[in-house]
Amino acid sequence: SEYCFFYMAMSSSEPVVHVAFLASAGMGHLNPCLRIATLFLRHGCKVTLITPKPTVSLAESNLISRFCSSFPHQVTQIDLNLVTLDPTTANTKDPFWVQYGTIRRSLHLLLPIISSLPTPLSAFIYDCFLVTPLFPITEKLSCPCYIYFTSAARMLSLFSHVPVLAASNPSSHEHLSSFIGEEISIPGIASPIPRSSLPPLLLHPNSLFERMIMEDSPKLSKLNGIFINSFEKFEGEALAALNEGKVAKGLPPVYGVGPIKAWEFENVEESQRGYMGPILKWLDEKSEGSVVYVSLGSKTETRVEQIKDMALGLIESGYSFLWVVKLKMVDKEEEEDLEDVLGSELMSEVREKGLVVKVFVDQMGILGHPSVGGFVSHGGWNSIIESVWEGVPIMTWPQGGDQKITSEVVRISGVGVWPQEWGWGSQDVVKGNEIANRIKEVMTNESFRVKAAEMKKAAREAAGVGGSCEVIVKKLIEEWKRNV
Ligand code: UDP
Ligand code: UDP
Numbered sequence: 001s002e003y004c005f006f007y008m009a010m011s012s013s014e015p016v017v018h019v020a021f022l023a024s025a026g027m028g029h030l031n032p033c034l035r036i037a038t039l040f041l042r043h044g045c046k047v048t049l050i051t052p053k054p055t056v057s058l059a060e061s062n063l064i065s066r067f068c069s070s071f072p073h074q075v076t077q078i079d080l081n082l083v084t085l086d087p088t089t090a091n092t093k094d095p096f097w098v099q100y101g102t103i104r105r106s107l108h109l110l111l112p113i114i115s116s117l118p119t120p121l122s123a124f125i126y127d128c129f130l131v132t133p134l135f136p137i138t139e140k141l142s143c144p145c146y147i148y149f150t151s152a153a154r155m156l157s158l159f160s161h162v163p164v165l166a167a168s169n170p171s172s173h174e175h176l177s178s179f180i181g182e183e184i185s186i187p188g189i190a191s192p193i194p195r196s197s198l199p200p201l202l203l204h205p206n207s208l209f210e211r212m213i214m215e216d217s218p219k220l221s222k223l224n225g226i227f228i229n230s231f232e233k234f235e236g237e238a239l240a241a242l243n244e245g246k247v248a249k250g251l252p253p254v255y256g257v258g259p260i261k262a263w264e265f266e267n268v269e270e271s272q273r274g275y276m277g278p279i280l281k282w283l284d285e286k287s288e289g290s291v292v293y294v295s296l297g298s299k300t301e302t303r304v305e306q307i308k309d310m311a312l313g314l315i316e317s318g319y320s321f322l323w324v325v326k327l328k329m330v331d332k333e334e335e336e337d338l339e340d341v342l343g344s345e346l347m348s349e350v351r352e353k354g355l356v357v358k359v360f361v362d363q364m365g366i367l368g369h370p371s372v373g374g375f376v377s378h379g380g381w382n383s384i385i386e387s388v389w390e391g392v393p394i395m396t397w398p399q400g401g402d403q404k405i406t407s408e409v410v411r412i413s414g415v416g417v418w419p420q421e422w423g424w425g426s427q428d429v430v431k432g433n434e435i436a437n438r439i440k441e442v443m444t445n446e447s448f449r450v451k452a453a454e455m456k457k458a459a460r461e462a463a464g465v466g467g468s469c470e471v472i473v474k475k476l477i478e479e480w481k482r483n484v
Contacts, residue, residue, distance in 0.1 A: 017122045017480050020048040020114065022080075022134075024127035025099035027059050027298040029150050031382050032229050033127065034067050035260040036148050039473050041074050048117060050110070052103045053079040056095050057331045059298060059360045063266065070265035078113055082106045092208065095329060096299055097201075100129050101208050107133045114141070122480035125227065128159075131216035143483070144224035146255075151381045151402045152409050153230045153238035153256065158193055160248040161186050162217040175205040176214065188241025191412060197404035200424070221250035225476075229258035229385055231468060233458035234413055255476075257469045259385045259459045262364040275359045279322065280369065282355045286320055289373030292439055293366055293392075295324040296378040296425070300399045302326060306429050307341050311350050313435025319443055321354040322372075324361055331360060367392050374442040378425065379403035379418070384410060389463075391456030393448035395438050399425035414451035417442055 019040050023033045037047050049068070055061045068077045082099075083106045090098040107130065114121070114137065121143040126134060128149045138145045149156050161184070162176065169179040180203075183192040201209035220226065232239060235256070241247050242254040283291060294314065296302060302310065302325060314321045327336050338356055339347040350356060363383070366372060367390040377383045379396035384406055387394045394416030396407040407418035419438050422430050442448060462468045 015481055016119065017045040017477055018048065018117075018119045019045050019123045019125060019480075020050060020117070020121050022050045022110070022124070022126035022130065024052065024103050024129045025056050025060070026096045027057070027063070028380050028382055029127055029129070030060050030063060031262075031266075032148055032150050032260060034063065034265075035229075035263065036125065036227055036257065037067075037075075038263045038265075039257065039260065039469065040477070041071055043473055043477055045074075045122075045477065046119065047071070047075045048121075049075055049077045050080050050113060051077060052082050052099070052106065054082070056099050057298070059331055062360075066265045066267075070263075080106060080109060080113065083109070090208075091206070097208055100212075104130060104133045104208075104212075107137065110134070111137050111140070122483065123224075123476070128216075128226075129212060131219050131223075132212075135219060135222070144480070146225045146227060147220075147223060148227040148229075150229070152384075152406045153228055153235040153242060153254070154189070154193075154409050155381075155402045155405045156226065156228060156254065157186050157189055157238050157242060157247045158184065158198075158405065159213060159217050160220055160242065160251055162213055164248055166214070174214075176210055177203045177205055186241070186247055188244065188246030189238055191408065193405060193408075197408065199401045199405075201401075220248075221252065223252045225253045225255055226251075227255050227257055229260050229381065230256050231258045231459065231462040232256060233462065234258075234385075234388060234455060235409060255472045256462075257472055259389045259463055260469070261389070261463055262386070266364065267362060275357060276362050276365060279355065279357065279361065280365065283322065283366070283369045283371045286371040288370050289443075290320055291369075291371045292317065292319045292321040292374045292376060292443065293324075293372050294321055294376040295361070295363065295383070296326065296397070296399055297380040297383060298331075298360070299329050300326060300378050300425070301329045303426070303429075304341055306425070307338075308346065309429055309432040310435060311342055311346055312432030313430075313439065315349055315353055316432055316436035317439035317443070318436075319353075319373075319439060322366065323350075323354055323356045325356055325358050327358070364390075374439070375416075376439065376442070379407040379410070381406050385459075388415060388452070388455045389459050391452045393442050393445070393452045395419070395442040397422060397425055397430075413455065414447060415455050416448050416452070417445070 021037045023030050051064055068075050082102050085102050087098055090101050123144050125146045128147045183194045185192040201207040239256050325338050375387045375392050375394045377396055378399040394410050396410050396418045398404045398407050410416045411418045
């Protein structure tokens with residue numbers, strides 16, 4: 001059907017709408033980028049996808065090639081070959097943050113790429129981590145420019161409100177840690193953000209994330225719009241506060257195009273199907289809603305000290321579980337076996353009740369399986385939205401970044417639970433019995449189930465024919481056509 005859209009667009013005498021996308025690093029950023037790109041492809045647009053190379057993980061490079069080969073006539077892919085930097089200057093060991101920094105310092109290489117595109121651009125849409133260094137380039141473009149924001153509207157509210165906070169405390173506006181008090185009250189948003197929920201890097205003076213938010217947030221007003229994977233029923237309050245100018249004055253429209261569906265190209269290829277086959281078969285044998293799915297995202301390694309209690313908790317919960325284990329942040333480096341960490345005795349107990357895998361799974365395929373009744377997640381925004389899409393109640397266990405802020409969205413919306421007393425995943429080890437109790441809660445609490453089902457329905461309305469996403473996409477395409 002993708003081809004069908006393409007021919008419809010080509011056969012009419014309408015101008016071709018050409019949208020360029022620039023991705024950054026990690027699946028949590030690449031997935032929303034390609035999902036939004038697909039929204040425009042399905043409405044007949046032509047897409048140029050610019051991808052920083054080399055990517056950090058195999059999961060990213062695999063997905064990029066699947067995306068491109070699914071739309072051979074509509075997508076042109078161009079590499080942005082990153083400059084080589086001395087990684088010791090990056091002041092972080094996190095390879096994804098090193099990559100964000102490297103991409104930010106390579107963006108001058110983009111101008112020749114954009115200037116040599118054979119068709120003029122109707123719009124340029126790029127990752128939210130790239131605002132300031134792209135500025136000298138986007139200023140020169142004659143098309144409208146947008147970012148896609150990869151987290152919750154609640155997180156975008158914080159991001160956008162930073163200049164207001166800085167201005168209200170001009171004596172110490174250099175570092176976020178010095179002008180933020182015990183909690184941040186954002187106009188239009190009822191529940192304040194406690195300091196302890198902030199992404200830890202933001203409170204580190206001179207971390208890349210801190211510098212980024214300080215530099216980039218005052219420039220949001222120069223954009224033509226911000227895409228976000230959220231929707232009215234889920235985050236209506238924050239979306240309204242942003243769009244009504246309460247959070248910050250002068251913000252461009254915030255387009256809640258979520259939940260952005262996963263598309264066919266995301267299905268893992270045959271070589272990896274080898275893993276999904278047995279997973280789905282195992283799920284098929286379980287009864288409806290009886291399995292806990294456990295995954296801390298695409299780049300969180302579970303600490304060795306925590307793994308044993310996690311295993312104990314899963315066993316004690318009494319539920320069957322599908323546990324995706326990551327022992328290394330970057331997939332290319334996985335080598336150790338879980339058994340080496342757990343020991344053979346505990347490992348055999350784990351195998352009795354659970355299925356443990358150490359691969360990149362088709363998460364949507366799992367969440368959509370009727371046997372899955374609950375999701376233990378780190379609270380990555382994509383994971384939350386995907387769980388909502390499938391109506392699966394969530395227990396979040398924030399490991400870092402924006403995950404306490406996204407967990408608060410889960411709590412407020414009522415689709416699941418966030419055991420706040422656990423703190424960050426990097427703090428004290430959480431005992432097996434506490435984990436078991438929370439798993440039982442997410443699996444049995446009727447109110448989570450009802451809310452999750454309601455949200456699933458709303459999600460499908462928003463993403464369906466005539467829903468909020470389609471309305472926005474069509475409106476923008478019409479606007480862009482007038483400029484061609
Ligand atoms: N994902 C997946 N299989 C895995 C791990 C992750 O498909 O084994 C996908 C997941 O569905 C989501 C993305 O990778 O779309 C991860 O993004 P998220 O924001 O949840 O967390 P992050 O990995 O960026 O921390
Ligand atoms: N964040 C974001 N957009 C921004 C600023 C921050 O999404 O413009 C969030 C982001 O989602 C992330 C955290 O702040 O979770 C930064 O840390 P991380 O490496 O975990 O990024 P992630 O890939 O999980 O989004």
